[in-house]
Structures are given as C-alpha cells and as structure tokens.
Amino acid sequence: MIKVLFFAQLKDVLGTGQLEIDEPINDVAALRRTLQARGELWSEYLSAQRALVAVNQTIAHEDTRIGPNDEVAFFPPVTGG
Amino acid sequence: MTISVSVSTQVLDIQQLSAALQTASLGKCGALVTFTGLVRDFSTLSNVDALSLEHYPGMTERAMAALAEQAKDRWAVEHVVVCHRVGEMQSGDVIVFVGIASAHRAAAFDAAQFIMDQLKTCVPLWKKERSNGQWHWTAQKDSDRSQAARWSAPSGNGD
Numbered sequence: 001m002i003k004v005l006f007f008a009q010l011k012d013v014l015g016t017g018q019l020e021i022d023e024p025i026n027d028v029a030a031l032r033r034t035l036q037a038r039g040e041l042w043s044e045y046l047s048a049q050r051a052l053v054a055v056n057q058t059i060a061h062e063d064t065r066i067g068p069n070d071e072v073a074f075f076p077p078v079t080g081g
Numbered sequence: 082m083t084i085s086v087s088v089s090t091q092v093l094d095i096q097q098l099s100a101a102l103q104t105a106s107l108g109k110c111g112a113l114v115t116f117t118g119l120v121r122d123f124s125t126l127s128n129v130d131a132l133s134l135e136h137y138p139g140m141t142e143r144a145m146a147a148l149a150e151q152a153k154d155r156w157a158v159e160h161v162v163v164c165h166r167v168g169e170m171q172s173g174d175v176i177v178f179v180g181i182a183s184a185h186r187a188a189a190f191d192a193a194q195f196i197m198d199q200l201k202t203c204v205p206l207w208k209k210e211r212s213n214g215q216w217h218w219t220a221q222k223d224s225d226r227s228q229a230a231r232w233s234a235p236s237g238n239g240d
Contacts, residue, residue: 005137008218012218078207079219079220079221080200080206081176081201
C-alpha cells in the first residue's frame with residue numbers, strides 16, 4: 001500500500017489531503033498517470049508541469065522508484081520564506 | 082559545528098535566537114550573520130487582511146536540515162540556525178530566521194544567502210492570503226527561481 005499526500009492548492013482542489021493506493025506501482029510516472037486518470041481536475045493539477053513530487057519526504061523525479069509502504073506527496077511549487 | 086532547524090506555529094523571538102547563536106559562537110567565530118523575514122503590512126498593498134503558511138510536517142524540517150548541511154559542506158561555517166513560522170500570522174511577524182556563525186564573514190554571508198535562496202524553491206512551505214473573505218494560494222515568483230538557480234551556475238558569481 002502506497003500512502004499518497006496532497007498539499008496546499010492540490011489538497012483544496014482535489015478535496016482530499018491523503019489517500020491510499022493498493023495496486024502495484026513502480027515509479028512516480030506510473031503513480032502520476034494512475035492518479036490523473038481519476039478525473040479532469042486530477043489530470044490537470046497533477047501534471048508534471050504543475051505538481052512536484054516527494055518520495056519518503058525527499059524531492060523525487062519521474063523515474064524515482066516507488067515500493068509498498070512508501071509515502072508519496074504531490075504539491076505545487078513552494079512559496080515559503 | 083551545529084545545525085538547528087525548527088518549524089513553529091508560535092511567534093519567533095529573534096532576540097532570543099540571535100542571543101543563543103552568539104553565546105554558542107563565542108571564541109571560535111568572528112562573524113555572525115542573521116537574516117529575518119517579516120510579514121509586510123499587507124493592508125497597504127491590497128485588500129489582503131490575513132496571511133497563512135501551510136507546510137509538510139517532517140519533510141519541511143528535513144529539507145531545511147539538508148540545506149544547512151549543504152551550506153556546511155560548501156562554506157566554513159560553525160553554526161547554522163534555520164527557523165520557519167507556519168500557520169496564520171500578522172503584519173510585522175517574523176516568517177523566517179536564518180543565523181550563521183563562522184570564523185570569517187564571507188562564509189557566513191554566502192551561507193545565509195544560499196539558504197534563503199534555496200529555501201524559497203526547495204522547502205515545502207506554501208503561503209496563502211485572504212482578501213474579501215477568500216483565501217488565495219500565492220504563486221512562486223520567477224525572481225525566486227532565478228535567485229535559487231544562480232547557486233548552481235558554473236561560475237557561481239550570481240548576477
């Protein structure tokens with residue numbers, strides 16, 4: 001089971017801050033595709049241009065591997081400081 | 082060499098943070114550079130009447146510690162302190178505090194600037210503003226991206 005988190009605008013737009021994925025997923029690109037298939041807003045806001053990804057709290061890339069029990073977070077470009 | 086990072090929903094006391102850093106630095110360090118980011122008086126800029134910061138608990142601290150480690154590897158710094166405020170805040174509140182102590186000033190200036198520039202593009206924090214009763218997420222600025230990018234430029238001499 002992969003734990004997926006959404007932050008900031010993504011959490012508001014998608015209407016959820018957390019969900020779990022049971023199907024086998026190999027990498028970030030595959031997880032992104034799976035989530036984007038959930039609907040128009042998901043497809044738009046989770047595109048690689050709009051949403052950054054972290055795997056186990058470290059910034060990840062499209063080819064970053066994902067395994068069971070990993071925590072994967074999607075979020076917009078950061079605006080702290 | 083020490084690194085201290087924290088995320089807080091409470092008001093950040095820069096006098097206390099600076100004094101602690103100064104005490105830790107006595108003897109070995111000849112330079113102490115601090116940066117404080119403040120909430121501007123938003124009421125004069127627009128009809129924004131509140132500001133709030135969301136973060137990714139756990140990763141925010143990790144990302145700030147990673148920046149402090151990078152600064153330590155890149156410059157001869159003795160102590161690095163990075164504190165960030167989250168939650169709702171008022172005009173004049175401290176959003177972020179970066180403090181660096183080193184033997185000589187150049188390392189402390191560079192490390193402080195590096196950490197602030199990188200923090201704005203690498204640390205999972207998101208700002209939102211309220212105007213006319215509605216919250217709006219703030220967009221990342223191009224200038225923040227270019228400020229951060231200059232540290233990875235081959236010449237590294239900024240612009």
